[in-house]
Amino acid sequence: FSSSVLYRFASSHMNRSNEIKRVSIEGNIAVGKSTFAKLLQSAGQDWEVIAEPVSKWQNVDQTTRTADGAQQSSSNLLEMMYHDPKRWSYTFQTFSCMSRMRTHLQPLAARLLQSTGTPVQVYERSVYSDRYIFALNMFELGCINSTEWAVYQDWHSFLVEQFGHRIQLEGIIYLRASPQTCMERLGRRGRMEEEGIQLDYLEKLHMKHEDWLINKSTKVHFEHLAKLPVLVLDAEVEFEKDAKVQDDLLTKVKDFFS
Ligand code: TTP
Structure with a gap:
């Protein structure tokens, strides 16, 4: 690439990036954000x-040095955090927030660079729920x-201040359901690390969202x-397989962000 071609590509890309709307989906564990x-x-x-x-x-990839060279292994930080929250919560929140920051800074997918409308990037959670839901809760629990x-x-x-407008959200979609409903969905999906989660933990997280x-x-x-x-959406209803409920929810989202 000549430098002028690169410059034209970079500036058109940057222009598009400035136009992006960023939206995060928030809600309790297992409410159905994905x-x-x-x-x-x-x-x-x-x-x-x-x-x-x-x-x-x-x-989490780790590289350890052994006598005969470097060895790659991985550890499950989610499991470590649930197993020993006092030891691992800070480390977990550091890592989750850093990975979250990376997703907020991700460039727009190539197919959206050509789109005529304003592209919307949607995140499951944000650097804000990392701090004001999970890290704050763990602090209050003494973990x-x-x-x-x-x-x-x-x-x-x-x-957050340094990255400023590059991670600024346009709005938040709050999927709201009772802690009991989330508990039921959590049990149904059966993620091994979450087996020990009790209803009162989900109640605390629910109050933090509220x-x-x-x-x-x-x-x-x-x-x-x-x-x-x-935008507050009622996620108490089982929307996964109900086309009518899905249509209603999508209409609300489109109206809200149009
Ligand atoms: P969620 O971010 O709630 O994701 P989810 O897969 O439960 O979402 P959904 O079912 O609605 O699609 O949490 C994923 C796991 O990580 C969950 O066990 C909670 C944990 N977690 C923390 O402990 N601290 C954090 O800051 C975040 C973001 C998650």
Whole structure:
């Protein structure tokens, strides 16, 4: 490539990137964020879903030096966190937030660079739920100590402010269901690491979502976050196999972001 071709490509790409709308889907564990994200992906050609990097947390690559050379192995940080939350919650939240940051910064898929409408990138969760739902909850449960919490908040604020408009959300979709319903769905999907999760943990996370997105009582550090529009969708109904419910939900989303 000549430098002028590269420049033209980069600037057209950057222009498109500036136009992207970014939306995050929030909601309790197992409420159905991935299912709903797939639904959005199939419903609009300008929509691109960036999947949550759970598998990365289940396979953290490590390189260890042995006498006969480097050896690659992997550890399951999600399992370690549930098994010994006091030891691993801070590490887990650091890693999950970093992988989340990477997904927010992911460039637009090539097919959307040509689209005539405004492209929408959809994330399952955000750097904000990492902090104001999970890390805060773990701090309140005593699984993240006050020093770790201060360190977490310091680098989190710094990174979010540094990346500024490149990760700024247009709005939030809150999939809202009772903790009992989420417990049932969690049992049905049977993710091995989540076997020990009790209803009261989901109740705490539910209240954190309610405080942040409905009651607006969570003290947030970022001014723009407090002003973000929130679309609340009833996820109590089983939307996975009901085409009518899916249509209603999609219409609400399209109206909200049009
Ligand atoms: P979720 O982000 O809730 O993903 P999910 O697969 O449950 O979503 P859905 O079923 O709605 O599609 O959580 C994935 C797992 O990671 C879950 O066990 C909770 C855990 N987790 C944390 O402990 N801390 C975090 O900050 C995040 C994002 C997840």
